[in-house]
Amino acid sequence: MSTQVVEGHAATARPTIQLAEGVHILEAAHTARAAELLTPEAVSLLAELSRELEPERRQLLEARKTRQAAFDAGEVPKYLDRQSEAVQGDWKVAPLPQDLLRRRVEITGPVNSTKMVINMLSRTADGNRADCAMLDFEDSMKPSWTNVVDGVHNVVGAAEGTLRHVEQARPGRPEKAYQLDPNDMALIMVRARGLHLDESNILVDGTPVSGGLLDLALTWLHAAPELIERNKTPKYYIPKVEHYLEARWWNKAFNLLEAKLKVPVGTLRATFLIETLPAAFQIEEILYELREHAAGLNVGRWDKIFSDIKTLRFHKDRVMADRASIGMNRPWMKHYAMRLIAICHNRGASALGGMAAFTPGRDPETRQAQTDKVEADKRWEYAMGHDGCWVSHPYFIGTAMKAFPRDNQLDVMSALDDKYPDLLPQGSGPKTLIGLRTNVRVGIAYLEGWKNDIGCIAWDNLMEDLATLEISRAQTWQWLHHEVTLDDGNAVTPEFVGSVFEEELRRIFEELGPDVDRAAWTQAMEAARDLFLQEDFQEFLSLASDPVT
Numbered sequence: 069m070s071t072q073v074v075e076g077h078a079a080t081a082r083p084t085i086q087l088a089e090g091v092h093i094l095e096a097a098h099t100a101r102a103a104e105l106l107t108p109e110a111v112s113l114l115a116e117l118s119r120e121l122e123p124e125r126r127q128l129l130e131a132r133k134t135r136q137a138a139f140d141a142g143e144v145p146k147y148l149d150r151q152s153e154a155v156q157g158d159w160k161v162a163p164l165p166q167d168l169l170r171r172r173v174e175i176t177g178p179v180n181s182t183k184m185v186i187n188m189l190s191r192t193a194d195g196n197r198a199d200c201a202m203l204d205f206e207d208s209m210k211p212s213w214t215n216v217v218d219g220v221h222n223v224v225g226a227a228e229g230t231l232r233h234v235e236q237a238r239p240g241r242p243e244k245a246y247q248l249d250p251n252d253m254a255l256i257m258v259r260a261r262g263l264h265l266d267e268s269n270i271l272v273d274g275t276p277v278s279g280g281l282l283d284l285a286l287t288w289l290h291a292a293p294e295l296i297e298r299n300k301t302p303k304y305y306i307p308k309v310e311h312y313l314e315a316r317w318w319n320k321a322f323n324l325l326e327a328k329l330k331v332p333v334g335t336l337r338a339t340f341l342i343e344t345l346p347a348a349f350q351i352e353e354i355l356y357e358l359r360e361h362a363a364g365l366n367v368g369r370w371d372k373i374f375s376d377i378k379t380l381r382f383h384k385d386r387v388m389a390d391r392a393s394i395g396m397n398r399p400w401m402k403h404y405a406m407r408l409i410a411i412c413h414n415r416g417a418s419a420l421g422g423m424a425a426f427t428p429g430r431d432p433e434t435r436q437a438q439t440d441k442v443e444a445d446k447r448w449e450y451a452m453g454h455d456g457c458w459v460s461h462p463y464f465i466g467t468a469m470k471a472f473p474r475d476n477q478l479d480v481m482s483a484l485d486d487k488y489p490d491l492l493p494q495g496s497g498p499k500t501l502i503g504l505r506t507n508v509r510v511g512i513a514y515l516e517g518w519k520n521d522i523g524c525i526a527w528d529n530l531m532e533d534l535a536t537l538e539i540s541r542a543q544t545w546q547w548l549h550h551e552v553t554l555d556d557g558n559a560v561t562p563e564f565v566g567s568v569f570e571e572e573l574r575r576i577f578e579e580l581g582p583d584v585d586r587a588a589w590t591q592a593m594e595a596a597r598d599l600f601l602q603e604d605f606q607e608f609l610s611l612a613s614d615p616v617t
């Protein structure tokens with residue numbers, strides 16, 4: 069054992085264990101389950117990826133800061149060179165393999181939950197099954213080490229078809245056993261963590277490895293050979309890119325992974341989320357960088373709304389209206405979806421729709437109302453030309469399937485007259501006390517889950533995850549910064565927001581009844597209030613040290 073000073077965490081030297089020359093793991097993270105994954109081959113791949121790619125990752129993250137400083141000073145994101153090879157060249161992505169030609173419905177969920185992974189991959193009681201399951205290390209999962217390690221094990225068990233789980237009996241519900249049917253499973257897709265996240269439990273030459281590279285490396289080594297053996301494409305999702313040079317960086321990582329297993333370039337196929345405002349201006353450039361590995365692009369609407377607010381947070385003329393009022397029908401959102409579809413289909417890639425973030429609710433009336441909303445959303449996506457869509461809950465698979473009657477719509481070109489439409493968010497729309505209350509309630513409830521290691525919750529009949537929480541946080545910050553007066557006349561000041569936090573906590577106590585753990589919810593409220601009232605805007609919640617513990 070040795071001690072290691074982690075760059076950027078220099079104040080605390082923490083005991084580590086050496087895994088290989090220059091590669092250390094924090095002692096507390098060296099659990100038996102982690103050790104099973106950190107084989108000599110895996111450690112050597114992590115070291116190789118890190119040494120090859122980490123300096124450039126740091127530069128790319130610095131470049132984000134430089135661009136943000138320009139946006140803060142009044143610039144706005146713009147389209148790039150309209151004469152570049154990416155835009156004018158006659159190129160296509162590598163032909164899509166057979167098992168990427170039908171992705172009508174993709175269900176998503178946190179990869180660390182064995183039960184949910186099995187449910188995502190399996191047929192529902194009413195006989196529906198998604199085409200694909202996106203096993204998520206990003207928006208729906210808190211990236212604690214335990215969750216990451218459990219997540220990798222679940223991907224391996226899913227690839228092998230051996231994953232099992234027993235849920236203990238609890239009041240009103242008997243014990244329930246879960247297992248996969250290897251002959252009837254959705255296709256596996258893995259969403260790795262974004263470029264911004266370190267995995268600070270593993271250090272290469274004293275620096276934390278990239279969380280995304282760790283997710284890729286471990287799932288690739290431990291699960292991809294099994295998939296390749298069964299003639300299945302190893303499929304990944306990559307979130308939150310902001311620039312085509314970041315796509316180039318991920319593409320280099322894919323090449324290194326393929327070289328490690330000595331498989332041809334293009335064995336791994338990735339779908340990138342276009343879910344930041346800067347990336348929406350570079351869709352074609354991003355796809356061009358990925359053309360050997362691209363499966364498609366996805367309209368990640370929730371992080372996109374977060375990024376719209378965050379990127380232009382200082383722009384007084386673009387202060388965003390209530391989050392509930394920002395749908396795909398707002399001009400800049402519709403343009404971004406249509407542009408993505410047009411580019412993908414022109415270049416031979418799939419164009420995936422996004423998440424209708426509803427949960428089914430508990431009573432029949434709510435279930436019908438929620439189903440109607442999902443159906444309307446999915447029909448809209450199909451009409452726009454999307455090849456498939458996301459659902460957050462198995463209950464909606466059948467509804468979404470019906471909205472996507474064809475295997476794909478790769479032959480459909482979107483009806484976009486102008487190749488360079490206006491993609492800048494507009495500030496018009498309601499700014500209401502109900503909107504502020506929604507943001508505050510989401511903050512409290514989400515942090516209550518977060519402190520219990522949960523990254524996705526059902527709340528007020530909506531699915532709330534890291535992306536939607538960030539919208540609520542960024543919107544509150546923006547309204548505070550610009551001293552917005554709400555439509556009902558209330559001025560958004562720290563004191564006013566603080567009082568809304570207190571009121572909403574009281575309301576939550578009433579709603580949850582006498583058994584509610586008041587201390588835990590009060591702690592969550594305080595953490596959320598402190599987070600929402602921070603003066604300096606923090607780039608991502610997930611970059612902060614845990615705000616609760």
Ligand SMILES: CC(=O)SCCNC(=O)CCNC(=O)[C@H](O)C(C)(C)COP(=O)(O)OP(=O)(O)OC[C@H]1O[C@@H](n2cnc3c(N)ncnc32)[C@H](O)[C@@H]1OP(=O)(O)O
Nearest residue numbers: 176177184187188207208370423460461524525526531535
């Ligand atoms: C912005 C974005 O990035 S979107 C993508 C990221 N977000 C997501 O992936 C959201 C995933 N969804 C979820 O996590 C869940 O649906 C939640 C947390 C919102 C709600 O979960 P619950 O409160 O457990 O819902 P509910 O009680 O209705 O679940 C009923 C059953 O469906 C299962 N279930 C619910 N959602 C999912 C899911 N997404 N995948 C698999 N199973 C699911 C539950 O595990 C439960 O199973 P069981 O009957 O065997 O016990």
Ligand SMILES: O=CC(=O)O
Nearest residue numbers: 368369370371535
């Ligand atoms: O990741 C998806 C999103 O909408 O954010």
Ligand SMILES: [Mg+2]
Nearest residue numbers: 207368371535
């Ligand atoms: Mg997202």
